[in-house]
Amino acid sequence: MAPGNGGPAHDRVTAAGWLRHHARHRPAAIALTAWDDGEIRRRTTFGELARLVDAVARALRGLDAGPGHRVVLVLPNDETFAAVLLAAIGTGLVAVPAPGPRTMRAEAFGQRLRAVVQDCRPALVITTEAWRDTVRTALADRAPRVRIRTWEDLPALAAAVPEPGGAPDVRVNPRAPAFLQYTSGSTGSPKGVVIDHRTLRASCRQAAARYRESPADVAVTWVPLSHDMGLITGVLRPLFSGYESVLLPTERFARRPAEWLLALTACRGTLSSAPDFAYDLCARRTTDDEAAALDLRAWRIARSAGEVVRAATADRFTARFAAAGFRAESLCPSYGMAEATLTVTATTPELPPLRLAVGTEALRADRAVRAAPGTPSTTLLSSGVPLPGTRVRIGDGRQDEHRVGEIHIRGPQLFRGYWRRPLRRSRWHPTGDLGFLDGGHLFVLGRTDDVLVHRGRNFHPADIAAVCAAVPGLRPGRCAAFTVGDGTAGDLLCLVSEVTGGPGAPSPAQLAAEVRRRLAQVLDLYVAEVALLPAGGLPVTTSGKVRTAETKQRFERGDLPVLRPHTLRRTSSGHREERTT
Structure with missing residues (x-):
């Protein structure tokens, strides 16, 4: 429970109500901190944020946006995003977070925004003056009638709609949608996950209990607020439990991963979440001078989620920053998804992950059996145990404990359904993930x-x-493997991976040969073709997951930016081998 004067905010229906609770009882406490380029740029108290949200709410009413209407947010990782989000929620609108143009390539941004707008049919798109033309261009052909307003427009609109005493919540049904969280689209077109007020409150309550969150905590995030991890851990959980949140521009982390750690150091961050690749990037790209300036002793929960957690990454990160005070038990893998309002299972320093060396051969047969000494094995880290009130099963639940299958989940934090699609009827949700x-x-x-x-x-x-992450010269977490052919035993096995590049990097031919050698040696897997791409060449989701299906399609069409073209020819024995042109 979140301590504080006047009782907890938990009994308030909406996230806007949580804010007003803290603004009433702790108006001078810091709610949001904007960090950029190595320093704190702005700090916003709960009282200031509440006044800002009230002004934005009046502006939204002046734009004739009423309860149930959708409002798409294309805003930066700072207090502007939080203010529009909370104003929309407090006035009964349905907020729709969308990526900003700085977080992805221009073509991908346009495709993504068009898909979201066409699905949710919003009354408004709120962006910034700097991004207005980019947003308008992206929507010109497919959604020309959508009203686009900027953050800079809102003060004048608010002034035209005076409302003494602030802007109280409209009467909100706890089962009404609070926001739509569009999935990253790793398996197809993005779908709007409907998160209602009751589900959101349940999710925040679960996390507060599992991680022992309190107003003494400080969250730090660079993850886009348009993504469920950034939105929940960077705005909504801090608001629920009443602690400060430090927000970094996503593009700043991309250019310099150590910026995340420097913000944690300067702000004494205690909670932060990121995918596995982010921990790996920090371990590999933080310079000795940057590492010497770090103090990570306050960081008690370093959540690793959003993609498969690799034991090698956890070990590398822990070893790299031990001198800065980072503790091994602070790295806490977890598992979740947008459909579960972020978190399903979690570990903590008091409930650490299990580490298993499972037999490689057994795993290929969908059995997770501890490896015998001296036999080929794969080391795995667990993502913890279910949150309070949540259950997890594999398949239909009748399989034994070590059988690999699809993960199914149920709990109070599960979504109602997808926007404009039939409501979810089963209490169990098939996740599409294996475990x-x-x-x-x-x-x-x-x-x-x-x-x-x-x-x-x-x-x-x-x-x-x-295996690929251990090959010097390849970008960890940036590879896709698939077969091409007609579905027969003669299909060709292909691997596409990004390279790190730079002076002294191996040539594409050397890297391809080393990838083949290691995959054959470790997994007894023989690759017919290796295609190497520059950094950023692989299609990925907004959260950084590789789109394997799209990669395969583009590979077959020949429109991936391959560093050196690779062709295949048959030898006299009938096998295929690679040659470069």
Whole structure:
């Protein structure tokens, strides 16, 4: 429970109500801090944020946006995003977070925004003056009638709609949508996950209990607020429990990963979440001078989520920053998704992840069996145990504990359904992710549709990614493996990976040969073709997950930016081998 004067904010129906609670009882406490380029730029108290939200709410009413209407947010990672989000929620509107143009390539941004707008049919799109033309261009052909307003427009609109005494909540049904969280689209077109007020409150309550959150905490995030991880951990959970949140521009982390750690140091951050690749980037790209300036002793919960957690990444990060005071037990894997309002299972320093060395051969047969000494194995970290009130099962629940299968979940934090689609009827939700249970802990292996079946054997993406991550010159977490052909045993196995580049980097031919050698040695997996791309060449979701299906389609069309073209020819023995042109 969140302590504080006047009782907890938990009994308030909406997130806007949580804000007013803190503004009434702790108006001078810091709610949001904007960090950029190595320093604090602005600090906003709960009292200031509440006044800002009231002004935005009046502006929205002046634009004739009423309860139930959708409002798309294309805003930066700062207090402007939080203010429009909370104003929309407090006036009964349905907020729709969308990525900003700085977080993705221009073509991908346009496609994404058009897909979201066409699905949710909003009354408004709120952006900034700097992004107005980009947003208008993206929507010109497909949604020309959507009203676009900027953050800079809102003060004048608010002034025209005076409302003494602030802007109280409209009467809100707890089962009414609070916001739509569009999925990253790793398996197809993005779908709007409907999160209602009751579900959001349940999710925040679960996390507060599991992580022992309180007003003494400080969250730090660079993850886009348009993504469920950034939105929940960067705005909504801090608001629920009444602690400060430090927000970084996503593009700043992309240019300099150590910026995240510097913000944690300067602001004494205690809670922060990021995908596995972010921890790996920090361990590899933080310079000795940057590391010497860090003090991570306050960081008690470093959540790793959003993609498969690799044991090698956890070990590398812990070793790299031990001198800065980072503790191994602070790295806490968890598992979740937008449909679960972020979190399903979690670990904590008091409930650490399990580490298992499972037999490689057994894993190919969808069995997670501890490896015998001296036999090929894969080391896995668990993503913890279910949050209070949540249950997890594999398949229909009748399989034994070590059988690999699709993860199914149920709990109070589960979504109602997808926007403009039938409501979810079953209490159990099939996640589309593969995993197994051991001792009550969930181990996640990847997506069900990404499992590679080659010559009658199953290969899990996490295993292939782990081997590739250990090859110097390849970007960790940026590879995709698939087969091409007609579905027969003669299909060709292909691997596409980004490279790190830079002076002294191996040539594409050397990297391709090393990838083949290691995959054959470690997994007994023989690759017919290796295509290497520059950094940023792989299609990925907004959260950084590789789009395997799209990668395969583009590979077959020949429109991936391959560093050196690769062709295949048959040898006299009938096998295929690679040559470069």
